[in-house]
Amino acid sequence: MTLPGAPFVGWRGDALHLEDCDLQALAREHGTPLYAYSRSAMRSALAAYEQALAGRPHLVCYAMKANSSLAVLQTFAQAGAGFDIVSGGELARVLAVGVEGSRIVFSGVGKTRAEMRRALQAGVRCFNIESEPELRVLAEVARDLGVRAPVSLRVNPDVDAGTHPYISTGLRDNKFGIAHERALAVYREAASLPSLQVVGIDCHIGSQITETSPYLDALDRVLDLVEALARDGIALQHLDVGGGLGITYRDEQPPAAGDLVRQVLQRLDARGHGALELLLEPGRSLVGNAGVLLTEVLYLKPGAEAGTAGQGKNFCIVDAAMNDLMRPAMYEAWMGIVPCRRRHEPAATWDVVGPVCESGDWLGRDRELAVQPGDVLAVLSAGAYGMTMASNYNTRGRAAEVMVEGDRQWLIREREDVKSLFAGERLID
Template sequence: MNIASVHPLPPHIHYLNGHLCMEECSLEALAREHGTPLFVYSQAAMLNALGSYQRSLAGREHLICYAMKANSTLGILQTLVRAGCGLDIVSGGELERALAAGVAPERIIFSGVGKTRHEMRRALAVGIGCFNVESRAELDVLDSVAQEADTRAPVSIRVNPNVDAKTHPYISTGLKGNKFGIAHEDVVATYRHAAQCRGLRVVGIDCHIGSQITQTGPYLDAMDRILDLVQAIESAGVPIAHIDFGGGLGIDYNGDTPPAADQLWQALLDKLETRGFGDRKILLEPGRSLVGNAGVCVTEVLYLKPGEQKNFLIVDAAMNDLPRPAMYEAFHRIVPVAPRQDAPATWDVVGPVCESGDWLGRDRTLAVQAGDLLAVLSAGAYCMSMASNYNTRGRAAELLVQGEQVTVIRQRETAADQLRLESLLP
């Protein structure tokens, strides 16, 4: 039995007359017109996910900054910026993408552990809203760069609260063994130092404990630790204007049950009120939870390769298009675009890249033939943004759908596109 029949599809994806559709668009028709592999995103799904955050924070001073590392395609950024989002960036390249998407610079938050002097100078020149600083060394370099520019950099120090997010170790960021943030016990001294730096202006405190979090408990634990620190920092004479709780809320990949954003934030806001911090400006940096379930990757079945121990279903999408299974052994649901009534078999769905790690799904029950189309679900986050040209494969085209309207937001990359910046030896 196909997994789609036992686990409901996301609301914006449905079968109509035996064909899988996103909103009002046939995925088969889109694939035939634009080729495969093909990423297709639902604008309604993104806006509905954002709306859950916006409703929970209505009436409070806040800023929701989309963590654009999840998917930084300009059309995605524009969709969320026009709906009221700021942007959370982690590189100079993302800064340029953010500006190209039309976000106001003061609604940009610059996170990440390895900002360069050049990136700092550029961010100061355009007037971003805040730097989330992750080490004492970075703090001192930013102070120096800001003084050279005769300005003061707005800073928020990222705290590592040593809270277990109960997620994959590669995407856990709030434990002592992770590279992120300043250790809980060093935070007050670091704030005292920052307040004395002539090139810095302390504006907030930041915390982000990981990604694909499906429980409320880790957020509540982290909030308690952060609020304890705010009390200690302000007792040391350094005021904190905003509290940045990061992002990390998970999505449903395979029957996962993360809390809805509005339910999560009601619990967190209740704690803020109880602790006496209900008047503080709140910053959030959601990424995956806004775009993850909004996207699918449509891929064509190339070959069926039955074997003694495994049956392999070879498709034209690969680990360069969908890196998460190879990197994290992550699960993505895979469903037929036009289901067959044939007897199903169990397959490992694999791509054409020359690596044994190039797989998209293991032990999937599917009734398929060569030439059929499959949809890899929940492909809106950390797929295209992590895509590569391994094996000199061009990156896929991307489409954004709104009802019946379709917009090409990235053209398919050609071999000529990849070779353009290279030079032959004389």
């Protein structure tokens, strides 16, 4: 029996499995905290986009900020995906797994000259330009290298994606993109610069979006610009509609990837732009439900006893913390938490918290769990913005990672030891 929002996680008797791998056994073998990912889940998620786009010119570019582990990138590269990057470090990672520059788009509001040079030398497919000053700096860097930089403008359509304010990117007050009303003038400037080549237009309105209407509203505004540019003699080769499609963490019901793509294609055809190559930049929807975070219960700390003043909280203290999984502390995100072994005994209500010295260090509040110290818990839907946002706060080494497929497993990242955390530091003579 699979779990809601985690189609590759399910019960076999009283044991929780990821694909055909027993999760508690993985935790015992590799230790905790431990990230475990389903390779089949990633491939299946990408295939949903590819099948909906069959027969149309397109490139699905995995937004690797969601999870940039090399084996994850390798999985998508082998499946034919492109990649959306936002830093020079991400460029180095994706090149390390053998991806050609022609399958990479470079987004991000703060590209440095060094990053631009490296991306031009790698032959990236396109720079998604986020401001007028960035456009001019890129033109200078490309001129100095004696090349033409392929560009699209990331247009901010001022559309509300209806998501958490920290992950909304398409409103006028967000830092991302070029205002819709300025875009035509900036495109004219880009077309006039000999070291730039205008190739496309880009739009990204946010993350964890659970409706199609914000996409279609933004698309209409972007297509208005495409038509205005055509009247100015500026023809585009591709349209990038970004990513941001949500996943199910609890009871969200986002559209299936194929449904979203079909509606976008229908809108393009209806407005006469079906020949444009379509780029998408999904991240969370490709990896979010593919991963779990495994953590061991250290202590159970009950609240106030019956008959004493105050109710008190019951705390289930585990060895994973906010440095391993930032989403609950940063966004107050709800993530499913399930024991890896069923206990046939009454459950109690627990706040699942970590050992970091912050009151914000929690993974789940008010969870009904039958647990004992030594049990292993699985935090579900942890494949996106888990390991990629991890830190060494409290001088804690980052977790190990494993990839599974069927009953096979691979250790894809070793656990950090404490010595490695200060290996680059120096004492004063």
